[in-house]
Structures are given as C-alpha cells and as structure tokens.
Amino acid sequence: MIANYGYxxxxxxxxxxVDTEKCTGCGDCVEACLYGVFEVVENPxxxxxxxxxxxxxxxxxxxxxxxxxxxKPVSDRPPLPCMAACLEDAISHSW
Amino acid sequence: xxEDTTSKEYWRWxxxxxxxxxxxxxxGDIVSAGVDVGSVSSQAVIMVDGKLYAYSNMRTGSDxxxxxxxxxxxxxxxxxxxxxxxxYVVGTGYGRVNVPFAKRAITEIACHARGANFxxxxxxxxxxxxxxxxxxxxxxxQKGKVVSFLMNDKCAAGTGRGMEVFAxxxxxxxxxxxxxxxxxxxxxxxxxxxxxxxxxxxxxxLLREGWPKEKVLAAYCLAMAHRVVGLLERLGIEExxxxxxxxxxxxxxxxxxxxxxxxxxxxxxxDTQIAGxxxxxxxxxxxxxxxxxxx
Amino acid sequence: xxxxxIDVGAKNVKVVIQEDGKILGKGLVLAGLDTQASIKEAFxxxxxxxxxxxxxxEKVFATGAGRKEVPDADxxxxxxxxxxxxxxxxxxxxxxxxxxxxxxxxxxxxxxxGKVVDFAINExxxxxxxxxxxxxxxxxxxxxxELGQLSLTSTKAVxxxxxxxxxxxxEVVSLIHAKTEKQDIARAVHDAMATRITSxxxxxxxxxxxxxxxGVARNPGxxxxxxxxxxxxxxxxxxxxxxxxxxxxxxxxxxxx
Numbered sequence: 003m004i005a006n007y008g009y010x011x012x013x014x015x016x017x018x019x020v021d022t023e024k025c026t027g028c029g030d031c032v033e034a035c036l037y038g039v040f041e042v043v044e045n046p047x048x049x050x051x052x053x054x055x056x057x058x059x060x061x062x063x064x065x066x067x068x069x070x071x072x073x074k075p076v077s078d079r080p081p082l083p084c085m086a087a088c089l090e091d092a093i094s095h096s097w
Numbered sequence: 098x099x100e101d102t103t104s105k106e107y108w109r110w111x112x113x114x115x116x117x118x119x120x121x122x123x124x125g126d127i128v129s130a131g132v133d134v135g136s137v138s139s140q141a142v143i144m145v146d147g148k149l150y151a152y153s154n155m156r157t158g159s160d161x162x163x164x165x166x167x168x169x170x171x172x173x174x175x176x177x178x179x180x181x182x183x184x185y186v187v188g189t190g191y192g193r194v195n196v197p198f199a200k201r202a203i204t205e206i207a208c209h210a211r212g213a214n215f216x217x218x219x220x221x222x223x224x225x226x227x228x229x230x231x232x233x234x235x236x237x238x239q240k241g242k243v244v245s246f247l248m249n250d251k252c253a254a255g256t257g258r259g260m261e262v263f264a265x266x267x268x269x270x271x272x273x274x275x276x277x278x279x280x281x282x283x284x285x286x287x288x289x290x291x292x293x294x295x296x297x298x299x300x301x302x303l304l305r306e307g308w309p310k311e312k313v314l315a316a317y318c319l320a321m322a323h324r325v326v327g328l329l330e331r332l333g334i335e336e337x338x339x340x341x342x343x344x345x346x347x348x349x350x351x352x353x354x355x356x357x358x359x360x361x362x363x364x365x366x367x368d369t370q371i372a373g374x375x376x377x378x379x380x381x382x383x384x385x386x387x388x389x390x391x392x
Numbered sequence: 393x394x395x396x397x398i399d400v401g402a403k404n405v406k407v408v409i410q411e412d413g414k415i416l417g418k419g420l421v422l423a424g425l426d427t428q429a430s431i432k433e434a435f436x437x438x439x440x441x442x443x444x445x446x447x448x449x450e451k452v453f454a455t456g457a458g459r460k461e462v463p464d465a466d467x468x469x470x471x472x473x474x475x476x477x478x479x480x481x482x483x484x485x486x487x488x489x490x491x492x493x494x495x496x497x498x499x500x501x502x503x504x505x506g507k508v509v510d511f512a513i514n515e516x517x518x519x520x521x522x523x524x525x526x527x528x529x530x531x532x533x534x535x536x537x538e539l540g541q542l543s544l545t546s547t548k549a550v551x552x553x554x555x556x557x558x559x560x561x562x563e564v565v566s567l568i569h570a571k572t573e574k575q576d577i578a579r580a581v582h583d584a585m586a587t588r589i590t591s592x593x594x595x596x597x598x599x600x601x602x603x604x605x606x607g608v609a610r611n612p613g614x615x616x617x618x619x620x621x622x623x624x625x626x627x628x629x630x631x632x633x634x635x636x637x638x639x640x641x642x643x644x645x646x647x648x649x
Contacts, residue, residue, distance in 0.1 A: 293558045302425060
C-alpha cells in the first residue's frame with residue numbers, strides 16, 4: 003500500500019509517501035528525523051493485520067511543509083535524513 | 098430500499114434513518130455496527146451477518162460522544178434492538194476515538210474503502226470522498242483493501258467547509274449550490290485561487306463586477322472539481338470510480354469532476370454518506386470473527 | 393535625482409518618492425477593483441506628501457504582484473529584488489530580510505554587498521501571510537491593531553491545531569466557547585503564524601542581522617512571537633509596508649544593489 007501523508011494547498015503539494023510493502027517498521031527513520039515526524043504503529047489502514055509500519059504522526063500531517071522546511075534548504079540540499087536512513091527505500095517526498 | 102425512511106430537514110443536510118422491516122435481527126449470528134462521527138454529520142450502521150439492517154444519518158453536535166450516541170439511538174429506533182444486542186461496534190471518522198460504546202477505532206480511510214466495496218461491489222477501484230472538513234482519494238482492490246490513499250484535511254479547499262464559505266457569501270442554501278451552478282449558458286473561467294480565503298476575495302470582486310450568483314458558483318464549482326481531480330491524479334484513477342461524502346450530493350461539482358476526468362461516477366444505491374459507517378460495521382464483524390477464532 | 397518606486401500589492405498600492413536616498417514623500421491607498429485608478433491615487437498622494445509635481449519624477453520603477461500594470465514605468469523589479477534593495481539600504485548589516493505582506497511571505501538572504509543569494513516564498517495560501525491574522529481578528533471580533541496588543545498580554549501558550557485560515561477560524565470560535573482568554577488565543581494565532589514564517593526563513597538559512605518588513609511587521613504580537621521563535625531580535629523600519637516601494641525608488645536612482 004502507498005500511504006500518502008500530507009496535503010495540497012494553494013502553495014503546492016506536500017506529501018510524504020510510505021510504501022507499506024517495503025516498510026519493515028524498523029523505526030530507523032523515526033530516529034533519524036530531528037522533528038518527530040514519524041512513528042511506528044500497527045498499520046492503521048489494515049485493521050485485520052498486526053503488521054507494524056511507519057506513519058507520519060497525526061499532528062505533523064497538516065504542517066509537513068513547515069516542519070520539513072529546515073531539511074529542505076533552497077540551495078545545496080543534502081539528502082533527507084529520513085530517506086537516507088531507510089534501507090528499504092520505503093519513504094519518498096513529493097516536494 | 099427507501100421505504101420506511103423518515104427524513105427531516107434539520108440544518109444543512111437532510112437527516113434520515115432506515116431499517117429493513119423484513120429482516121429479523123434475532124436470527125442473526127453476528128450483529129455488528131459502525132459509527133462514523135464526522136465533523137459535520139454522523140452516521141450509525143447496523144449489520145446482521147454482514148447484511149445491511151439499519152442506519153441513521155444526522156448532524157454532528159458540539160459533543161462527539163453525544164453525537165455518536167444520538168446516531169446510534171436513531172438507527173436503533175423502531176428495531177426492537179438495544180445497544181447491548183450489538184456484539185461489536187467500531188468507531189470511525191474524525192471523532193472516532195470519542196465513540197463511548199465502540200470496542201475499536203479504525204481510520205476512516207480503511208472504513209471508506211471497505212464500505213465502498215460493499216456499496217458498489219468488487220469492481221470499484223477508485224473512491225473520492227469529499228467530506229465536511231477533508232477530502233480523501235482512495236484506491237482499493239477487489240476485496241475492499243486500501244492500495245493507496247491520500248487525505249487532505251489541512252486545507253479547506255475541496256471540502257464541504259470551503260463550499261459553505263461560498264454558499265454563505267452568496268446567501269445560497271448549500272443544497273442549492275450544485276443546481277444553481279449549472280444554470281449558466283457557458284462555463285466561466287474557474288476561480289483562479291485555490292485558497293478559500295483568496296477565492297472568496299476573488300468571488301467578491303466578480304460579484305462587484307456584476308457577475309450573477311450562478312456564474313460565480315459555476316466558477317467555484319469548476320475550481321473545486323479541478324482541485325480534487327489534481328488530488329486523484331496523484332494516485333491514478335481507474336474505473337470503476339465513485340464519489341462519496343456530502344459533496345457527492347452536489348451535482349455542480351460532481352458533473353464537473355466527471356467532465357474533467359472523462360469518467361462517469363457510479364450511481365449509488367445507498368446514501369453515500371453512510372459508506373464509512375458501513376465499512377466500520379464490516380470491520381466490526383471481521384474483528385469479532387477473528388477474536389472467536391483465537392479462542 | 394528624484395525617483396519614485398511603486399509597489400502594487402495584493403491589498404495596498406504604495407508609492408515612495410526619494411531624492412539621493414532621502415524619502416521626500418509617500419502614499420498608500422487600498423487596491424480597489426480599478427487598479428489604474430488606485431495607482432494614480434497612490435502617486436497623487438505621494439506627490440502631494442512630497443509637495444512635488446509629477447514632472448519632477450525623473451524615473452519610476454514598479455514592483456509588486458501588479459507591477460506590469462503601472463503605465464509609464466521605466467522598469468519593473470520583482471518583490472524579492474525590491475525588498476532586498478530597500479531593506480539593505482536602511483540596514484546594510486542585514487543578511488536576512490523577511491517580508492510578510494497581506495497575501496505573501498518572503499524570506500531573502502543577502503550577502504555583504506546586499507545581493508540576493510537565496511529566497512523562499514509562501515504564496516497562494518492565506519496561512520502564511522497577513523490574511524491569516526486578519527481572518528483571526530474577525531473571528532475574535534477585534535480590530536487587527538488590537539489583536540497584536542492583546543497577544544502581548546497573554547500569559548499562556550495555547551496550541552492551535554488548524555493550519556488553514558478557514559479551519560483556524562472555526563478553531564478560534566471553539567476556543568472562545570471553551571472560555572479561553574482572548575489574549576491567549578491572539579498569542580496562539582501569532583505563534584502559529586510565526587512558526588510558518590520561521591520555517592520558511594530557515595530554508596534560506598537565517599543569518600543575523602534580520603530585517604522584518606511588510607505590513608505585518610506593524611503587528612507587535614506577531615513580532616513578539618517571531619522573535620521568540622527565531623530566538624533573536626529583528627530590525628523593523630519605521631514604515632515597514634513601504635520597503636518594497638522604497639527599494640524600487642532606490643533602484644530607479646541607481647542607489648540599490
């Protein structure tokens with residue numbers, strides 16, 4: 003499943019996508035993110051399974067454009083810590 | 098199916114409840130229920146062995162637990178069933194953690210996917226749910242499992258709330274917006290701002306320029322349709338396609354979404370607002386079956 | 393050399409007339425339906441303020457969202473360029489310029505020569521601009537000026553969950569119903585707004601000193617929240633809403649960078 007967390011507003015599209023087939027629920031991205039964007043929970047979209055997956059926290063879903071801002075400087079952008087930490091390549095950003 | 102439906106015009110949408118007078122719930126094995134507490138409306142659905150038995154659809158009050166209770170009471174009305182007769186209740190929607198008698202809360206995306214699968218059958222692939230305060234796009238497989246989704250509840254554009262701002266600005270009842278917006282000879286250019294605040298200023302300027310209300314509404318419905326199509330495109334749209342939620346009742350937005358996508362949305366056999374609660378009731382049944390197996 | 397700069401913004405049209413870096417006159421009018429009329433009105437106001445006839449203007453540069461609509465402008469500049477020119481003329485030590493206007497927020501990083509190195513813009517969403525505080529003032533039923541002052545008397549930080557101005561309005565109303573103090577709501581509004589502006593500024597790298605310009609810089613509640621968020625003081629000019637227009641006027645005179 004591709005879970006897209008975030009939003010589109012007048013200024014643009016801001017989505018963090020998690021591929022739950024790839025995500026192992028290891029939590030490396032949770033550790034890597036300096037701003038507490040992620041958490042590992044039982045897959046909320048598949049209530050009949052007990053699989054652990056990473057999700058963007060409820061509180062952050064409405065403001066990732068701003069929360070992720072410091073990791074996305076206008077020029078000389080380094081690799082994003084959350085994506086770099088994910089060995090399974092399960093996380094992507096739309097912007 | 099609409100027989101035995103009582104309706105009353107209360108606030109913005111029509112409230113209704115229904116139960117199947119030909120079904121004897123006492124003969125069922127599992128009685129399950131789903132309660133969807135949304136920001137604007139709340140629904141309760143009762144199912145007997147996975148078959149729809151009763152439902153209610155009413156406005157959400159300021160107190161979520163009370164709204165859940167009211168919706169449930171109204172669904173139970175005239176059935177001879179008491180809350181205790183229901184084996185498993187799932188809460189869903191924006192107020193899902195505030196359903197006091199629910200055994201479990203499940204996110205509305207999962208419930209909508211499952212509910213749409215029930216309402217439209219296994220051929221349904223793409224569901225667009227436009228609620229009071231959010232807009233969801235969901236891709237589902239033939240079993241009603243979520244394949245991909247996105248939910249926008251950060252921005253009012255593309256939600257019922259955004260439409261209400263316009264209805265208020267123009268002094269038009271929300272239920273009339275859709276039809277009025279179609280009373281134009283040709284489509285005007287769409288309102289260019291996505292942001293509801295800016296779109297409202299734009300609309301005020303158009304009114305001052307002398308545009309009739311119908312034309313302004315057309316321009317906004319077009320913009321709203323264009324916006325949600327943009328969201329859908331992120332997931333990819335595959336038929337069958339359905340629109341649920343309060344905005345599904347707005348023909349002005351729905352017809353323009355269909356036009357832009359060049360795809361017809363399925364016509365629902367049931368009130369589209371109860372999709373989430375149906376999904377909740379189906380999950381309730383499955384969870385109980387899972388529990389029983391474990392024992 | 394006497395020059396004028398005109399900033400055709402979303403909410404106001406501003407004109408600054410300068411000679412050799414000294415401001416001779418300024419004018420501000422609400423941007424009406426008829427942009428041409430508003431432009432003329434703003435020029436007339438500034439000329440009257442300066443006590444000059446329009447023939448005295450040797451050059452006119454335009455900026456702002458409606459800059460292309462100014463008839464007879466000798467040249468036009470982006471808001472970013474005009475902002476940087478105006479702010480660094482007043483504050484040569486500034487390395488970051490933050491401009492918060494009615495419909496847009498901008499963060500600009502400039503080098504020691506005042507040249508623009510990087511910039512970020514919040515646009516087309518009311519949440520990151522003055523329109524947000526205006527909507528919240530309406531929901532609180534206070535004047536915009538009052539909102540800022542109220543905020544300063546707050547003793548408690550209340551979180552605001554809604555980001556969208558439309559949803560935030562409803563949240564403000566619920567907070568009022570829940571008997572939350574008005575001043576605490578006002579602070580919540582400014583804190584929320586400041587967080588968004590700071591985040592935008594961090595994308596260009598916040599280097600001291602920081603100049604805050606644009607109409608919202610007049611809101612002491614926002615300034616307080618922003619300074620808390622940035623953990624530093626910001627420089628605010630006397631007429632923050634005129635800085636883009638000033639920048640355009642200076643660029644016309646060859647004084648801006």
